[in-house]
Amino acid sequence: MPVTNGRRMVELRALRAALAAWLWQRHGTFIVWLPVFLAAGIALYFALPWEPAGMAALGAGMLGAACLSVRLLWPAILPLRMGCGVLGACAAGFALAWAQAHMQPAFPDLPRRAVHVSARVMGVEGQTLRDGTQATRLLLADARFGDGINIGMPPLRRRLLLRLRADDPAVVEAGDRVSVQALLTPPAFPAIPGGYDAQRRAWFDGLAGYGRALEPVSCVHGHDPSGVQGAISHLRQVMARRIRAVLPGPSGAVAATVLVGWDGAIDGPMRAAFADAGLAHLLAVAGLHLAIVMGLVMAVTRMGLALWERAALFWPCRQIAALSALLAGAGYVLVTGSHLPALRSLFMATLAIGALLAGRRALSMRSLAVAAGVLLCLNPENVAELSLQMSMAAVMALIAGFEALRPLLSGWEQAGSWWRRVMARLAHPLAASVLAGGACIPVGMAHFGTVQPWFVLANLVAVPLMSIWIMPWGLASFMLMPLGLEKLALVPMGYGIGVVEWLARHVASLPVARMMVPAMDGVWLAVFFAGLCWLCLWSGRVRLMGVVPIVLAVASPWVTARPVGMVSPDARMAALVSDGRLLTSPGAHPDPFMLREWQRMTGLPAGLLPPDGSAGGVSCRSGGCRLEGAGGDIVAVLAAHGSDRAMCQGRGVMVNLSGMWGCPGMLLIGRFDVWRNGAYAIYDRGAHGLAIYADRQERGDRPWVMRPGGTGMPNLPMAQAE
Template sequence: MPRLRRAEQWAEAERNQIPLWTPVLLGAGIAAWFVLPDPRAWGALMLAVGGVGLAAATLADGGRVMRAVGLAAVLVLAGILLAWARAESVRAPVLARPLMADMVAEVDAVEPLAARQIVRLMLRPVEARDGRGHGVRLPPRIRVSLAQDDTPVGLGRGARIRLRARLMPPAGPVAPGGYDFARAAWFQGIGATGRGFAPVQVLHPADRAPGLRQRLSQRITAQVAGSAGGIAAALATGDVGAIGQDDAEAMRRAGLAHLLSVSGLHITAVVGIVMILTIRLLALWPWLALRLRLPLLGAAAGAVAAVGYTWLTGAEVPTIRSCVAAMLVLVALAMGREAMTLRLVAAGALIVLIFRPEALVGASFQLSFAAITAIVAVHEHPAIRRWLGPHPDWRWAALRHVGALLLTGLVVEAALMPIAVYHFHKAGLYGALANIIAIPWTTFVAMPLEMIALLLEPIGLGGPFWWLLGQVLGVLLTLAHAVSSMPGSVVALPVASGWAFGLAVTGGLWIALWRTRWRWFGAPAVVIGLLVMLAAPTPDLIVTGDGRHVGIATRQGVALLRDRAGDYMRTTLSELSGTDAEPLALAEQPGARCGRDMCVTGLQRGGRLWRIAATRSGYPVPWAALIALCGQMDIVVADRRLPKACRPRWLKLDNVALKRTGGVTMRLDPPTVRMVRDPGDRHPWSTTEHPGGR
């Protein structure tokens, strides 16, 4: 068969690249489990994939292609089972409904968020009563936020406290395309979140001092004031709580937010600094330098530093991935092999997916691996290797390095764009240029200064270096604000479809992982996926799952039903609407009639006027008037139960309907509705055991 023969020739030419697809195929199975709705769909896919695997094994006959197909089927099947098993292994009760509770709880963790003036507590309830004094059963692990001024002395890990808190089930997405905290909370074992109120009584103080991470963060922020201190703490411990919200937003808009998340850049800097210091210091001892391989000792010291830094910064997914990659690089260097390869990246991804398969659907994992894969794939290309090779003229060599930085920045921005558009509904334009300055500035100036300051702090000589570090990080913040304030620094986009995102990612991987000319068959997939994502339609109407907040598209931006919506809700509805402008008040828009209790407005779409009414307060509305109004409206939205006689012309969204659908987005030309909750969804965070009764 000529076609099979050509496939075998292609597989032989790509034999060194085939192992790189191991984590990709495992990830495909994991992604399928998250995308498909219920056990029947998961089982059907496993049967189909298993059938493909058996057919490939039967027809293999020694051929490389069929063996690869069979192995691919096994990996996809393993991914489905791995995600399913992980979700069931972390199963824990979840609160059924909002509840005001007086409880006694043990403190599991304390996380100060200085910039927001709050302290976040992870609690394990011991006993609890509701507002009427009846005993209630709470989930075994809950997260509560306290105002910083309400935090008592003696609060820490291991303390037992009494407090009053308003608790809520972990929230799902506000509307389709929003962040799904309920899913993230499921894998963290968090069954409820809420806000605690003073007074908080410490029944038994913490039996241990704050952890090293917390003490180090507090020490750094005491030495370096403001958001610069918060960035310094983030570089050392991964704690971003002391970074002001305006500064954090500027870093995001400038494409520099990755500097605040401890990952490959930071691990590489720590390992490199420790290796250089170790080798230089040991070289001062001639007897040792003549008898031992100092680079090997330096690599060992770097490995210890990488593991310690990973533990200190909380062992988040990007840090674990980077630590694994650093270990493999150091082993390769010790063996005299090439260090940075795509096999190393694949090994890191495989380890993370095996132990934390849920990381695949998070933006952190995707951004981290997309960036490193793009960098390594570009620098492995023969033409790039030749261009970056040694040059006798130092001026040309310097120019090449600057060009390499610019090329790397552009490639990384291109690789991260689909992920940023899909998760954050934004695309940055100047991130590559900003990173050319910010990455070397952070790696070769800020981090060495901070390391020196930390080493000298115990003997009281760190002051000048802390001051210098504050100035250096101040320059970084100035750069972030300058770039973020440039016209068009960020383009806001509506929510993109999942299939287009998957198509773009698959095409990008096809280009990055293969080496023959067949790799360019991935380019159409990337182009089509990106074009569909960028052309995603703007929703005409957004309704949150509680029915309290409604966003209506106007020419100037999104108009909000409630004038006093909080910052989080205002930002979220703007992002989901695909606009970067400040939200408007619906009551101030032409054609809108708003009273204390209701708003009525109209949207001209599809050659007709759509009439919309929504409740905007907790006050009761006379039913007779409400029923009469419903008959004149196309869409009615309410945060309460509406009478059965309320029959708008097209859609009624009261709290009964919204409990089934969750948040909703609507397009009116043609009329389409997207819901957060698929009625057939049987993922465990959608169908959980709910405590909270007597």
């Protein structure tokens, strides 16, 4: 026995020594994990169902500083070094998220009736309504209300998004002062517990709410210029107007989107076709567009300098071309609105140009890690947003994928046979589409509840066409606009856009082009990103362990319980799930946003509850419906005359949206409960009964969670000092 124990001790020591040696060999790559754990700390803050006190955030900040100190004082102790790195990054992310959340001003209490609004215009953009008509949407700052008790109050600290009437003839520009009678609404509550949180997005975007004009707007031009931001917004507006004048149809809307970020001009059917074909990324100015712009500028500049003998012999042509491309990319990002994906891409491009000038690799995991770390420090709330998740997943998969495929592709490119060289050229766009699209599929499942199987087919044609035809003509239109000759470039650009539109419509019409799937839970989305990071950031065979959490996360929507009953946060809609269908009532025209969110969560087609009769496992009569389940029955009273007390049988939950009465022995969810707690979701747990979740229970008491009814802080002036 002593001999056996001694042998085991020796084996354990050998194993520990081998593990330590393996980690020391790779300790130089641990830096790429810092933004991963920084994002984990940020995600932990947003996942909490309560708001941490200031002392907790201070403690997290001090813990991060202590870990950094220990890491610097004892760098040779590997367990201490790794533990402090992980713990310190998580603590720093937690503290950053808390600080960012508490730096925002409180939501104001917006008037509940029509009010006279006067404000300064910060931005103007087009918007296509559901009926296809075009309207203008204004971003307003320093808004004041001119009715009732609001007269004389200080301006709002937050901004408003106001949609003008479609028949309003006014031409509003950034820097103008506007005055209009409008109806305002606060940011909406989530349509379902765990659904999209518009209030959190508005909290960090500095928005107070939304509104629609009830009359034509009164505008005073140029009364209050709004600095550089207003000048850029005015430039974008003028350029979009000139683009749409040359290309008035859908092609003009797409051109204005990719050239100046005027994405509100694209109508719903066209946007849906691009999404179903897997081409939605072409309508979002991000890394692809910036890479095309910078690549074209760099190539043209380098060729132009090479044609000049003196420059070719004595000037650093490559460095000049790289800096010219960077300046062009920065200008393009400013003109398109400086959105997060474009800023992330510009930061990555800046690092790549710096590496190119220093003689290092232009694109690597280290540069991606630096870009991700800086973006998370500046805007930690974006860790939960679609744009950052899509960007990071796609770029990480591209870098790691081409790193793994480099030996194979290099061998084909240098092969003697011509067909292998041709295959190598074709393999690059195919691999890029598969890698980036495959990495984004689980993110799309979590945020949209859809999968587009034909995305590779569409991207193989659309992306090269965007690179070699559409964007080059778009850049040419930029140079021709000062001369008034932009039509010479925009017309050929429109031809290329027309081909992409045709491709999007036809790919979207293919069988199963848009597969609805249940939305992936946020916890499983985190599991997917953990697996993706493991797969992409490690080297060797150990990286293959990351496939396991990725597969589990992708399969999770089909093994996770889905709600069988839902109630909207305004208590105007309810839905029951029966026989693979999402049945809603009352009314033949349910709220499209609510219905879209419910379908995203369940992955089911929609239908209507019958006024009387049965539909699957649901039976309706006298304005009420009953769904029988293993864990209990759900009784939904949906009409004002629904007062058939004979439905009060058995056990379960009663949803009464028309009255205050309930059934003995059944839990009641009434209008007041919905007003107080927000949306409800009901799950059938079988022998464990029905599980009921409310939005306020899911989100907790956080700074961005508005009080019942959407009320905020009164917009009152500060008390006078004595």
